[in-house]
Amino acid sequence: MRQALVRSRAPLLGLILAIFGISPFVAQPVVAQPVVAQQDAAKTPLAQGEDAPFALKWHGQSFFELTTPKGTRVVIDPHAIEAYGRKTIEADLVLLSHLHTDHTRLEPITNKDKAKVLQGLKPSAQPGRGADFNPIEESFKDINLKTVLLYHDAMEGMQRGKNTAWVLETGGLRIVHLGDLGHKLTREQIRQIGQVDVLMVPVGGIYTINGSEAREVVDQLKPRRIIIPMHHSTRVYEDLLSPDEFLEDLPKDRIKKLAINKIEFRASDPVPQAPMIIMPNFE
């Protein structure tokens, strides 16, 4: 696994550099003095270890797997939708935005008995009242995390219930997953979510905000680095709208469609002038 990661780093680094518009050739340090070059070469393995990337994999719908530079594995909103194939992954921490079955399935997590599972909502103590917000603000290994109460519809949950955003502060970045958001944000919700570096936002409509509403939410939160549209239809799963409305009229150089399901990024990457929209494949 370690070897595979190391082997795959060079092309991925190129990809990440390309995403931020940096040529890998320009990024190579040009060193005139051979002595200095030797010192740099000696430092390289250590420097790479210290500056390990975040890895973020998408498994379709709202299901993400984040590995921090320190190696903590976080799974968000796992599903067991057959069309996406049988996933098997390990996690240290599992975060659930709300209690619908395409966000709460632990079957793909092979070590689920050992993983810590945190729910943004909890079943209401009063029967028939749906779910209650479960405010969480705590640390787990190298991550500070908190929940922010949102709703699954534009009627404060009257139609589809409550929903939560997960806000993860780790390795110098703030990474936010909006669950099944169903509305534009209030000023208070924007304040609670705070600065966003990497945003996972639903765009597929029907049960959540659609593409144009998601664009408004992006304008509200102003993520700095990366936006990943989620909860939309794909080649194998057509129950939602496509991400086209979200992408409409955006400059093509801001959109990166990937052939693989994994992206890598570092807190040390330069902040782009406008955030990149990255569309990972689900496989």
Ligand SMILES: [Zn+2]
């Ligand atoms: Zn839902």
